[in-house]
Amino acid sequence: SKPLKVGEWVFAIGSPFGFDYTVTAGIVSAKGRSLPNENYVPFIQTDVAINPGNSGGPLFNMDGEVVGINSQIYTRSGGFMGVSFAIPIDVAMEVVAQLKGQGYVARGWLGVLIQEVNKDLADSFGLDRPYGALVAQVVEDSPADQAGIQTGDVIIEYEGEEIDFSSELPQLVGRTKVGDKAKLKVVRDGDEKSVSVEIGELPTDESASALQNKPQVEKTNRIGIKVRELDHETLDDLNLDGGVHVIQVESGAAREAGIKQGDIITRLNNQKF
Structure with missing residues (x-):
């Protein structure tokens, strides 16, 4: 799957909605996509029609080589919308090797x-x-x-x-x-x-400690945000040396830069607080 190029033709075989041996075709739209629920798999994005029943089926290139395993789609209606994702076959075979060798996948x-x-x-x-x-x-x-x-x-x-x-x-x-x-x-x-x-x-439990909102003194500044100091307990939970918790974002430079309520600011102009 590594030599696969964006724009290259690919086709899929599966059983969408129970219709066995269905073949659909399209092109590679992008490579190395990260999805919200999976940051460690560089998904192949295609516009091949993938619907329920296609998952687990092969994605082929024009030489008949399997380049991916069809995994999931992005949809608002439950049907195909032109955005499909496949697990690169190189990644899938690495998983196979780990399962055979040690019985589980370690990242x-x-x-x-x-x-x-x-x-x-x-x-x-x-x-x-x-x-x-x-x-x-x-x-x-x-x-x-x-x-x-x-x-x-x-x-x-x-x-x-x-x-x-x-x-x-x-x-x-x-x-x-x-x-x-x-x-x-x-x-x-x-x-x-x-x-x-x-x-x-990779640890099995990646859950971060929840931010504990305790009553503290609010501060304001000229970039249009209201912040609250973090107590020592919260700093320890988040493994931080310092920082402030953004509790409100008003119109201004901060909002234009993409700062949101709930963010924690640990540095200003690359200088620690």
Whole structure:
């Protein structure tokens, strides 16, 4: 599935609505898609007609090679709307190998929370264009923490593969074998650095501690938000050194930048609070 290109013709075989051996065709719309319920699978997006009964069926290229397993669709009506997703066959076979070898699937884990790098952030970090994954938080005692990755680092390369969008990083890390060492290239304080990380196993419980809203003094500022200080208990639960909780967003610069109620701001102009 790796050589598959956007725009390439593909076709699917399945049993939509119980009609066995149905063949539908279309093109590859995109590669490496992350879905809200699955960040670690780089889905192939197609416009092949996939309906209930197609899931689990093969997706072929024009040479008759299986390039994916049809998985799910995006729909508002319950029927086909031109947005279908397939699991790349390379990923599926990696899962098969793990199931045969150890009986369960283990995904690689770095231990960072990341966000997209937009143009303004790229300028502030000295990047020539928006790319990479900005480290918003490092989980304590995680592989990233032990390797010295810091909040504010921008990961621009993983094992020699450039990170154009932040959503690409979890997919690459998740497919790395637990215990393997991965070489990352990060931008820190305007300089590029190479970091070697021993990839850990993704914890089964990824649920974050709930933010405890306790009565505290409100603060306002000129960017159009109202914030509340975080108490020590909440900071410990979220593994943060400092920050403020956004409780209200008014019209102004903050809203235009995409800040929302419930966000936690930990840095201003890349400086810790």
